[in-house]
Amino acid sequence: MKNKIAAALLAFFFGGFGVHKFYLGENFGGILYLLFCWTFIPAILAFFDFLGLLLMSDQAFNAKFNPGVPYSALNGSRSAQDITVAMSQLKTLYDQGAITAEEYEEKRRKLLKEL
Known part of the structure; x- marks a missing residue:
């Protein structure tokens, strides 16, 4: 870029x-x-x-x-669709046991704040 x-x-x-x-x-x-x-x-x-x-x-x-x-990549902000995809990926990691419940909640809160 x-x-x-x-x-x-x-x-x-x-x-x-x-x-x-x-x-x-x-x-x-x-x-x-x-x-x-x-x-x-x-x-x-x-x-x-x-x-x-x-x-x-x-x-x-x-x-x-x-x-x-994409404009969001240049602007540093994410669209609601990007956040939704990130949330589903985060949930998959949690279900697979790759991250703990605390890590899941912390990252989920950060993503929700971006909305």
């Missing part, structure tokens, strides 16, 4: 060589930046890439550079 701040910092410090382009999966652009780095044009373009990355919303960045990653 790509990080917006990391991409912006790479664009600022190493953008003249196209490092941020390689990081973001835009390999053709990275190669062009690398081929023409001696002209300093990629450095100027990288500064605008840096500004664009900083001004881009997190949602737009994730839609463009992290496709297929």
